[in-house]
Amino acid sequence: MKSFILAALTLVGAAQATVQGFDISHYQSSVNFAAAYSSGARFVIIKATEGNTYTDPKFSSHYTGATNAGFIRGGYHFAHPGETTGAVQADYFIAHGGGWSNDGITLPGMLDLENESGYAACWGLSQSAMVAWIKAFSDRYHSRTGRYPMLYTNPSWWTSCTGNSNAFVNTNPLVLARYASAPGTIPGGWPYQTIWQNSDSYTYGGDSDIFNGSLDRLKALALG
Template structure:
């Protein structure tokens, strides 16, 4: 992410500008994208892949519907750290919906970092191993697209699984998951969140996301 954009977004955040968005997957098989747009939503993040074997069956439908409604959109990848390399998972994501182009309508891909079910909390990796894995994914995505992926996490997971690493502050936009009335303390040394997932319920499906800036800033994020 460019320094100029970081500065502009920080200023926008200070002015308390915000743009409503949401994120969805196959768990929301039917979404009224136009109604969401008419209600003020301007972006949506859509699940594309997990690991190196799973593609979300609703991704194409969601992506087409969001595009037709005029929403800024992008894909996300649910990480399985340690199962394969970060680079291998980035390649899988890029091949199945996670690509990017600087058209002002496509968000950089998002890497979803959290625990899952019976898997070990940090997927069996040490904090240094986790940071290296994320960097492998991020660097491969950047090499192919020219932009760094957004990183989705919550403060507890980031602290436990990366040791609250600040290794990505100057490169990767933060998507902060915290269901509360305010973002609270930002993990990992980021000065602010780029997107705040503030609720696990949104009127038109999925989770509610708030972009920390104005619509022009959101379009800059989608333009690289």
């Protein structure tokens, strides 16, 4: 698995091609998936869960719509680190749509790591405790699905909340949030981002995501 990810990262980073995608949640009550596909988008990441009590009410319909339109798709979990263990939240995510299957069209789940209004910065955890929490989530997801989750973060959060940890470079693909004309400096020792969330506004709803490679490499990420 480690050798595959390193090879994939190298190939992705070297590739000139990119693939448009987007991510959505219940804030997008309806999405014209057919139009998005016709415009060139090929993957969708859909909010499934948050913490260990919340399920996104639009997940099922969004997931079905994306599948029917021909997208490679997957779910994401908005982390509440420290409220419950990483393993508990991984189990909750998997139980509510965030699992992975080797069908060629399912992305590994994505763990959304960022601050939330109304909560303490870094969820009140020390840098070492945050790294341990992420690892617990990642390891449980891997033990149950055979895949490591993608990690979504921004450089500021990752530096502040994990001490710019490089603990996940060889296992977890990076989904980098940076709204700019270029990805910029990559945090955490990752050589490249696998997906770049380059804008919080996408024509067909949600945020714009750019896969750093060709469609064949995106399909390889889905296949594992």
